Amino acid sequence: MARQTSRLAYGRWTPFWFLAPAVFALALIGVYPTLFALVTSFRQYNLTRVREGFPFVGFDNYVNALTDPTFWQTLGRTGLFFLCTMPIEAGLGLLAALMLHQPGLTMLRALARVSLVIPLATTYAVVGLLGRLIFNRDFGVVNAVLGWFGFAPLDWLGNPTGAFVAIATMDIWQWTPFCALIFLSGLSMVPVEIEEAARLETGSRWALLTHVQLPYLWPGLTAMLILRSADVLKLFDSVFTMTRGGPGAATELISIYIQRVGFRVFDMGVASAQALLLLVLTIALARLYIRVFYREVD
Amino acid sequence: MPRGLRRLLHALGLLAVFLFAVFPFYWMVSSSFKTQADILASPPRWLFIPTLDNYAQVFADEKVTKAVLSSLIVAVCSTALSVALATPAAYALARYEFRGKADLWFWFISNRFISPIVLALPIYIIARNLGILDTHLVLILIYITFILPIVVWITTDFFRSIPRELEEAARLEGASQFAIFWRIYLPLGAPGIAVSAIFGFIFSWNELLYALVLTRRDVQTAPVVATSFMSGYEIPWGKIMATGTVIVLPVTVFALLVSRYMVRGLTMGATK
Numbered sequence: 001m002a003r004q005t006s007r008l009a010y011g012r013w014t015p016f017w018f019l020a021p022a023v024f025a026l027a028l029i030g031v032y033p034t035l036f037a038l039v040t041s042f043r044q045y046n047l048t049r050v051r052e053g054f055p056f057v058g059f060d061n062y063v064n065a066l067t068d069p070t071f072w073q074t075l076g077r078t079g080l081f082f083l084c085t086m087p088i089e090a091g092l093g094l095l096a097a098l099m100l101h102q103p104g105l106t107m108l109r110a111l112a113r114v115s116l117v118i119p120l121a122t123t124y125a126v127v128g129l130l131g132r133l134i135f136n137r138d139f140g141v142v143n144a145v146l147g148w149f150g151f152a153p154l155d156w157l158g159n160p161t162g163a164f165v166a167i168a169t170m171d172i173w174q175w176t177p178f179c180a181l182i183f184l185s186g187l188s189m190v191p192v193e194i195e196e197a198a199r200l201e202t203g204s205r206w207a208l209l210t211h212v213q214l215p216y217l218w219p220g221l222t223a224m225l226i227l228r229s230a231d232v233l234k235l236f237d238s239v240f241t242m243t244r245g246g247p248g249a250a251t252e253l254i255s256i257y258i259q260r261v262g263f264r265v266f267d268m269g270v271a272s273a274q275a276l277l278l279l280v281l282t283i284a285l286a287r288l289y290i291r292v293f294y295r296e297v298d
Numbered sequence: 299m300p301r302g303l304r305r306l307l308h309a310l311g312l313l314a315v316f317l318f319a320v321f322p323f324y325w326m327v328s329s330s331f332k333t334q335a336d337i338l339a340s341p342p343r344w345l346f347i348p349t350l351d352n353y354a355q356v357f358a359d360e361k362v363t364k365a366v367l368s369s370l371i372v373a374v375c376s377t378a379l380s381v382a383l384a385t386p387a388a389y390a391l392a393r394y395e396f397r398g399k400a401d402l403w404f405w406f407i408s409n410r411f412i413s414p415i416v417l418a419l420p421i422y423i424i425a426r427n428l429g430i431l432d433t434h435l436v437l438i439l440i441y442i443t444f445i446l447p448i449v450v451w452i453t454t455d456f457f458r459s460i461p462r463e464l465e466e467a468a469r470l471e472g473a474s475q476f477a478i479f480w481r482i483y484l485p486l487g488a489p490g491i492a493v494s495a496i497f498g499f500i501f502s503w504n505e506l507l508y509a510l511v512l513t514r515r516d517v518q519t520a521p522v523v524a525t526s527f528m529s530g531y532e533i534p535w536g537k538i539m540a541t542g543t544v545i546v547l548p549v550t551v552f553a554l555l556v557s558r559y560m561v562r563g564l565t566m567g568a569t570k
Contacts, residue, residue: 023387102308126326134325289407
């Protein structure tokens with residue numbers, strides 16, 4: 001009854017007026033530029049050769065992007081970066097979450113939990129600058145600490161593998177807390193009685209994890225897999241400030257490469273085509289996320 | 299395993315978590331108090347005589363103070379505009395059923411996934427044609443694209459938890475639709491709006507890519523200026539770390555304020 005009155009009480013157009021400003025704004029600054037990029041992707045649009053005009057060239061830019069080995073290499077490198085960082089972030093995150101969930105030591109737990117917010121809030125660009133200092137060959141703290149264990153100093157940012165490991169490490173620092181906090185919220189969803197009963201039943205931490213807690217961790221794991229893969233496709237700030245994609249192209253991830261084509265080579269046509277291919281990937285990920293987590297709105 | 303040992307391991311583990319999270323931050327802050335000689339020392343100095351020189355340099359450098367001001371203008375304006383635009387939409391999404399609602403929701407959410415480089419290219423060309431490159435305006439507008447969706451999904455969540463009965467009672471007394479939004483949802487949803495505004499501010503403050511390509515000299519934001527110190531023959535590490543600290547400190551404080559909502563904010567409410 002109450003539902004019916006509320007349904008009758010407003011006009012058909014009421015929600016429209018509330019939504020209009022946001023929709024209009026996003027259309028203007030989000031959708032219009034995307035359409036602009038779509039048009040650009042079918043033109044020859046090189047900002048260093050403006051005099052030649054911007055003629056339509058059909059699918060040339062797309063052919064160019066898709067047959068460009070560097071494009072595939074950077075995409076592959078981005079995938080590799082995800083495969084290297086994600087398991088470590090999820091693994092360490094789970095470990096941290098289990099310790100934060102474990103009863104006892106209330107003060108220390110609260111302190112550790114709060115500290116996890118710091119990496120998440122740190123400006124990505126500053127993370128990159130910090131990485132340059134920490135991984136410096138001569139006065140970096142990483143080499144100093146490795147030196148305690150007898151390792152010779154390494155020129156991290158000067159060689160391809162080292163630089164890749166360095167950017168991955170900074171990413172792991174910044175995003176392990178994200179995984180930890182997601183897992184922690186999953187763990188806190190386990191009904192207290194069930195967990196207590198299980199703790200009395202078995203002394204084995206492993207059995208508790210696999211039989212009782214694991215079902216509550218799946219949604220969080222799914223969320224972080226999708227979100228992190230989208231984030232890696234977006235990743236620019238920290239890597240750019242740390243290595244600029246170098247040495248050579250060792251740390252050139254997809255967003256950095258497209259940025260280079262667009263704003264260093266100034267070939268906006270090809271860069272737009274590449275960006276739209278990236279957008280297709282991103283939309284697929286977003287769709288997947290919606291499918292999994294917002295079924296109720298469909 | 300004996301209880302005492304277990305407790306000790308737990309404590310060590312938690313300490314490791316804490317050190318892992320805090321160490322790079324600590325290293326930045328401590329380096330910001332070092333002289334160049336102390337920073338360039340090999341092996342690095344863990345104990346040193348702190349100096350405020352770097353901060354004196356940073357605050358005396360007009361480039362930095364101007365950049366911090368720019369960052370502040372851009373973050374405040376883009377967040378305020380986003381809140382103004384997004385809260386009515388969040389109200390409609392929280393309380394009305396209409397055709398295309400799911401698609402609209404999907405559209406708002408998918409903005410979280412889009413790489414800034416996709417928009418940076420066309421926005422650069424458009425802004426160049428309009429002659430608004432290197433202005434606060436272009437950054438404020440483009441930042442709305444990622445702040446507005448955050449505000450929408452966080453406030454929708456909060457609005458949903460406001461009892462419907464309040465709205466129905468107000469309606470029986472003849473309150474208009476807008477009055478209901480203005481008098482009931484905005485005040486009762488204020489905590490949610492504050493949380494979303496803080497998120498918006500953090501994301502805007504931290505942004506680099508758009509700021510890097512859309513600005514030149516006049517309105518460089520703080521992260522851009524910090525990055526620009528990296529070039530040149532002798533890198534002023536102390537000054538860079540002091541600038542980094544100045545940039546990171548306010549957002550860290552903000553993030554601590556909303557730490558309870560961190561996970562929900564970053565996953566758009568997919569996990570509780």
